[in-house]
Amino acid sequence: MLEKVRRACDQAEGVELPGQSPQFPQYTDPVAKFRQELERTGGVFFDARQPKELPAVLTSVMKQSDSTEIYWEDEQLFQRHGLPFTLRNPEAFAKGFLVYSFHFRQEMKLPILLNSKRYERSELARVSLSASSAGLGVAETGSVVHEVRSGAGRLLSVLPPAHVVFLSEKDLLMNHAELFRSLPLGQYGSALTLVTGPSRTADIEKTLVIGVHGPKQLFVILTS
């Protein structure tokens, strides 16, 4: 079969592979653009570049998603986004939905489920809110990149009806040209997803319906 293909294009007059990529837009305020685009798709944006905002932001996320617990992707998420230090104040979560802490850092008084080891599909299907950390974000389209790495999986960010993504400001890129210049395809894990807003369909009379097979709600928390 390969020989057939080779013979078919043997004589073909090709053009050179274009070198210079066309211009992609630049923004003076990428955070504002990111927010605008994310909200356009039905996503919800929170600015927590001031670490002291984090407790209030998380409270709001849990309220909006009607959740009493969060399923966290991995421990690194806490370090990367400065969570252990800012959330030590138990009062921040004493507003009715402080249910239990789950075998991780009891003293944080944060309702937590950690996925490693106890990765049960049936449990995942029960969870109402999960959290992950985005490797990269793109202002042009309000997108975040979800990477699968060792110790993490593909399902956590897709099965629950609500998902919250932590994005640090230094990982926010301008546009897709920058993104695909630096996207580490296949380098760290077997799957990588560019996520732009919640799951949606327009298959019925082109009417937009949010939340088909994936999350109905997508929150993005920008950290510094």
Add this chain to the structure above:
Amino acid sequence: MIRISANTQAALADQKLQRNLRQTLSKTLHSRNEAVSDVPNWEELRQYARDVKTHTLSRLADYLLELEGKVSEQGGRVIWAETGQEAVQFVLDLAHEKRVAKIVKGKSMLSEEIHLNESLERAQIEAVETDLGEYIVQLATEAPSHIIAPALHKSRGEIADLFVAKLGMAPSQDAVEITKTARKLMREHFLTARIGITGVNFAVAETGTIVIVENEANVRLSVSVPEIHIALMGIEKVIPRTSDLAVFLKLLVRSATGQTMSSYVNFLNGPRRNGELDGPREFYLVLLDNGRSKILADDFLRQTLACIRCGACLNVCPVYQRIGGHAYGSTYQGPIGAILTPQLRSLEEAPEHAYASSLCGACYEVCPVKIEIPHILLRLREKVQGEKNQKAAHLPFEKLAMQVWAWVMCSPSRYARLGRWLRILQKNFEENGKLKLPFPPFNRWIKHRDLPALPARSFKELYSSSEKQP
């Protein structure tokens, strides 16, 4: 043999279909135009993408080899399938070997092209379409009528009725309710199926990555839960570099749905790796030829394979807008279907596709990779006519008629005289300004067209009479 002409009358008379087409296509076109007007260098992007495609197609064998190498390196397996039958057989054998009873499927036009579902059904393997539109047409036991929006021909009411009848949904006309029902039902399927089958939008040769664009997350689930993932792609889907994706995704998404970006773009590099908590343990990439290398061999027609299946040419086509997708009687509809079907199959099998176009050129204008569809249509018509002429070397009547016509056209007075005669003659056949000619060859021609009667006075007469007036 597929006869489009046999289907058009019914499609045109179907009031429901006409209403559904009008409503949905105008919405799609509107959002596409908005999304495109947002991009100042759209033309530059088109040309770039086209150049990448032209280049890749001219070295297709090399890029496919590179892709295979990278996929294998990452623990995936590449299957070369020369025909649809070979691809189907591979899936069946694998399902049997692994004793799989249920398969979840993401939307794949290629799977339609090779009639995979029918074969699975015959082998008593349950194949569940998980894309909502695709699921709707599966429930209705119909074929998709649009390469991007499979259930575009159906109204909300029709879909609701289908869900009530087949799934026992509580009566509701609400799109949200319908979607909820599908979500709940599909969850069960996702968690129990052992093979996930998807299509492929792009495959990056340098990294061995397959790229799948979607909105619903049904693909994400299909490639996360089952233990085996089979991706089906036509050999033309390969692109050389990761960096090219920026341009291709921008063009594809805006052209297809008018979004700035789809909800999910999946980049997959083989099966799950050590330490990863989920994902398929086996990954297979099926590279399908099924007539494509034949198209590749023609210097002009080769560009047909640059298509990224955005569906924009369907939405903008005045023929598709009126007859819908099913009338084409083939997997691919609209202008791209009109050029692809006779080439993938044969002109004998699809002799009318090249004629299902008014050659208005809108498809070329809208095509994000600048495929010269009208010119390709003409080339295919030439081929059809060439074959006919060869078969019927006679055609003395046509030849004679043309010679007479040429002789008349060469002299203004002869032309005017012919006009006068025809005006007298036509009185016997005129009805409401149209000519009814119930004898060959005219009766065949006017079966689907109106032949207006000649006006009472020719332009020349009108002109000279107005000159006389001051």
